[in-house]
Amino acid sequence: MLHRLLKLKQVLCLLALLLSGHVILAIPPEQLEFFETKIRPVLAENCYECHNSVNKKKAKLALDYKDALLAGSENGDVIVPGKPEERVLIWAIRHEDEDLEMPPKADKLSDAVITALD
Numbered sequence: 001m002l003h004r005l006l007k008l009k010q011v012l013c014l015l016a017l018l019l020s021g022h023v024i025l026a027i028p029p030e031q032l033e034f035f036e037t038k039i040r041p042v043l044a045e046n047c048y049e050c051h052n053s054v055n056k057k058k059a060k061l062a063l064d065y066k067d068a069l070l071a072g073s074e075n076g077d078v079i080v081p082g083k084p085e086e087r088v089l090i091w092a093i094r095h096e097d098e099d100l101e102m103p104p105k106a107d108k109l110s111d112a113v114i115t116a117l118d
């Protein structure tokens with residue numbers, strides 16, 4: 001339990017760091033590695049097909065680079081650094097909202113991945 005909470009804090013902190021941009025150089029290498037090895041490949045595999053900045057942006061959302069993620073979709077922010085409760089992105093991949101399940105018409109991402117993003 002404690003371990004899980006610590007991990008949650010770490011990941012949120014990491015996302016906040018990544019998204020804020022200003023402190024990008026302050027990211028410890030092991031956190032950067034966590035993002036690169038655990039998170040980015042998952043988004044690449046499951047989301048970029050429909051949300052990329054090159055040729056397809058469903059809901060005007062691109063997920064392939066930091067500024068795009070931060071810029072959000074046609075409806076606004078999908079992720080808010082430091083405000084976990086406002087993460088549309090997380091609801092979508094958890095299939096919490098029946099009207100917004102990402103990736104659509106596919107199995108939910110594995111729990112391990114969701115936990116890692118959480």
Ligand code: HEC
Nearest residue numbers: 046047049050058059073075076078088089092102103104
């Ligand atoms: C097959 C195409 C497709 C894939 C793959 C896909 N999406 Fe989407 N996404 C859409 C479409 C289309 C919408 C617009 C809303 C709708 O029609 O459901 C959308 C909307 C969203 C939104 C809501 C944007 C908003 O604010 O309304 C989020 C967040 C999102 N996608 C995240 C993801 C994530 C994260 C993944 C990967 C796990 C993913 N999507 C994979 C097609 C896709």
